[in-house]
Amino acid sequence: MTSTEQVGTQALDLHRVAGTLQAIEGNIQRVMRGKDRVVRLALITLLAEGHLLVEDVPGVGKTLLAKALARSIDCSVSRVQFTPDLLPSDVTGVTVYAPDTGAFAFRPGPIFANVVLGDEINRAGPKTQSALLEAMEERTVTIDGTTHQLARPFMVIATQNPIELEGTYPLPEAQRDRFLMRIAIGYPHADDELEIVRTHGATDRLAELGPVADTGAVMEAVHTIREVRVSEPIERYLIAVCRATRNHRDVELGASPRASLALLRAVRVAAAIDGRDHVVPDDVKALAGHVLPHRLILRPDAELAGTTALDVIADILSGMPAPTE
Amino acid sequence: MRRDGLLTLLLALVLLTTVPAYDRVFTDDAWRGAPLGAALLALVIAGLARRLRLPTWVALPLALGSTVLALPWLLGVHVGWREDVVGQLEVLRATFADGLVSLAAEPSPAEPLVGLVLLVTIGYGCVAVLAHEIIVRSGHAAPGLVMIAVLWTVPLAIPTSADDGWLVVVPFLAATGTLLLASVNLPREGPGAIPLPASGLALGAAAIAVAVAAPWLLPAQGQDPWLALGSSTQPRGYQPIVDITNRLGSPEEREVLRVRASQRSYLRLAGLDSFDGGTWRLGPGDGATYRPDPGALFPADQPLPPEEPAASTQLVEVDVEVLELENIYVPLPYQPVEVLGPIRDQMVWSTEGGFLATWDRAEAVGETIGIRQGSAYRVLAERPDPSFEELAAVDFPEEVLADHTQLPRDYPELGAVAEEVYTAAEADTVVEQALALQSWFVGPEGGFTYDLDVPALRGDDALTEFVLEDRVGYCEYFATAMAVMLRETGIPARVAVGFLPGERVEQADPQAEIALDEYLVTTGDAHAWVEVLFPGYGWITFEPTPRSDDSHILPRADDLAPIENEAERAEREGADALDDLEGPDADTEVPELPEQQLPEEGEDGAAADQAAAGGEDGAGANPWVVLALLLAPVVVVLLARVGQRAAVGRQLGDDPRGAVLMAQRRLYAAARRVGLERRAHETTREVIARWEAEGRIDRGRGAVAGTVQAAAFDGELDADRASAAVATLDRMAEELTGRVPRREQVLVPLRRVVAGVTRGVERLREGWRLR
Incomplete structure (x- = not known):
């Protein structure tokens, strides 16, 4: 073939x-x-x-x-x-x-x-x-x-x-x-x-x-x-998002490599449901807020201040340069 | 960001490795500071601009502009903090003009004259900035490196005697290779990057073409420039004073002439009759290209008419052998009556300025002209030697005063100082006044010091400052100041340039059949002095420069045309005081030497004359070629941008993916220009949706985002979809630009700066708050 x-x-x-x-x-x-x-x-x-x-x-x-x-x-x-x-x-x-x-x-x-x-x-x-x-x-x-x-x-x-x-x-x-x-x-x-x-x-x-x-x-x-193809910029972007949870000021315990793998699996499916043969950064952005938050442990002071894990992910996504090519 | 920093560092390293190449064309390494300083400064500023995310079109002028402003300091030609920017730029302009003249006149390896160094510095600055933009910002290492290669190739292409090719090549290749390796897989998009699609190839090809052409375009040792833009028969306004200054500035003293003379005398190149406020020049001071009146030109193969009739003269005979000097002006004692030697056929005597030059001969078309190493000639001259009484009785007709007392502006302070000097010396006649002013300059009362290491005499007030405040300078300063002061007080004067008589190495000895004294003239003997016109007696030499080595000849009231220098005079006077020996030196007999004894001029004419090949005001080819070389990278970048559209069309055929991505870049670049840039966290889909929601573009454009992303992230993409997407993206770019009012677009850079500052402050405050 x-x-x-x-x-x-x-x-x-x-x-x-x-x-x-x-x-x-x-x-x-x-x-x-x-x-x-x-x-x-x-x-x-x-x-x-x-x-x-x-x-x-x-x-x-x-x-x-x-x-x-x-x-x-x-x-x-x-x-x-x-x-x-x-x-x-x-x-x-x-x-x-x-x-x-x-x-x-x-x-x-x-x-x-x-x-x-x-x-x-x-x-x-x-x-x-x-x-x-x-x-x-x-x-x-x-x-x-x-x-x-x-x-x-x-x-x-x-x-x-x-x-x-x-x-x-x-x-x-x-x-x-x-x-x-x-x-x-x-x-x-x-x-x-x-x-x-x-x-x-x-x-x-x-x-x-x-x-x-x-x-x-x-x-x-x-x-x-x-x-479904995941190009290198997407991989890097996805990993950067996961890694950013580990350094975020409100986070006690960040996302594990298992989380990166989970997110990667999820974005592939999302792309396929959309009929695409490739993952786009929008997939990562859309799913990060569902795949990552429950894996994070926030700092007590952040939790007391009313910050949620979803807020943290949103904060990370709004500061992470998205690849365009 | 860290990678960008590393690339910038490597770029600086590559530039550094091009230095040995330029060492070949300079006699010593004093030239290095300015170009490297300029390159580093330009890199730092361009780097900062990149960090601040300023677009290329802001970063380029910013980096180049600040480097230009720093140039006077880098080169050491700054005129002090008091001068405004315009003054500094004027200095640069004049230095640049000097540089072009030197470029044409100086064979390689040349002394690191400030004008030449300026040219190299401009080259380094431009290449540094452009290479930074192309390599670091746009991530195209190859075209950037090709530009540096051009910088590197230009000096290598100039043939010199010594040749250590591989020593020059290996460090450059190593550094270049490292940079190339480090730049593999660069991020494709940087903030404000010049979109250079296939233009990398175009740029590279153009640069290589320039590099290949450079060896033929630049003048080199012993070779004609391949392309002469100007006609070589045109008279050139080459200004000899520049030459004198340059020679004096030469760090290494070299012998230029061997002279056998019947008596010690100045070897004069020309009399400079007009003052432009900074420099004395040949010809009338109207700033136009100097062309002597054909009626004032006489072939040198006949007896020469005097420039000014002189009643009392002394006959001087001088044999000159050129050791290392290339010039279109012939050094000779003033004023000559006859020139002997084969090259006299190529010479012409001008009674305007009183110089013998090797140009403006119709027969000389196609021939090499000018004196150079090995040239030899004999000059018979009648040196004006009037008595004090004769001169004191001279009348000055109006037309003489009108011709030779013009100044570009009044110098009231200098006039006042001169009058004070005259009064103090009780000088009533012109000759007394000239002598009084001369002794004020060289004597203790003026308090002047001779020093070569001073900033150039530039700027409107430089001359006044020199006379009234600094009082430190070299011959050009003293001669210029005295001549201006004389003219200011109504005395016809001018500046003459040439060489001091030099050091006597062998004395005439009739017993040993040595008829003439032999002198060696070096670069250190380059000199400028003052001549005052006494109608009927000619131009009389005065010497305002207090040279520390006493090698100058100082006219006095009792001997207005002395033949001994100050050192000898002091020695003789000491001896006189001891045992009151014989009188002054006996008049030397002038023996006739057969013409055949003179060294024959080579017939092949293979050696070219650099001096003849160019001029500041003339139609010399090389300055223009060099200018073109400097501008070439800019032109190439512009051409590349113009050719972009064509490149897209081609790419679409070969690489639909690349074409779509390029269109996306163009869209974002257009957006950035009008201040609607994609925020870094926005995906293609999101930014297009935002623009739609904001009404920046027509609705229903979301689908193109899918195509763009398919192109970007390895999706399936067929050519039809791609070309449709390219068209849509370009239309969107037009919509974005079209819907932002012109005045808003103008404000974009300003807003960006403000936003940058705000962001920085915010970040700072955040830092304070949280940590």
């Missing part, structure tokens, strides 16, 4: 992938009223093989997002409500004795799904949390000496309630690093909320939602997206 053909094939692939992804995105947007940005970020997380941390109050559509995503790509979805007494095996699954066969059989837990919704993850004890996080990172679960592969694609959408902190075990900063992005869904716009109220109960939009792709197409997209 000559290089010209390669380029041609690749361009064709990317074109098809963009079509698939835009179809999925449009599909979810039909049920997630006015939440285009959240849908986009969730899709990016899925394609970047990352996990999503949603910090928001209940009732804004976290479950809806997970279900719509799963339905659109025709895959399994499961939900775990984290409570203080939840055990690791409640998440991962257990080996049980089957009397009829006389053997031990593995009964997979809810984590063996393509999309796992973990509600109020901070309510579970550290042991359970870390079992989940390990599974997220390794994409395997080992029970009684047997290693089980998790499904692909695999994505955890974990939620944290930022209001009720009593009796919770907030994720340690080091663990938050495992999530590709942290997003807040936010209350819908007044018009959108009116639409939601009016249509709720009249028709089950979710039930009407049909799949527009399958897991195979998604995995193909995941592989194809790795071909």
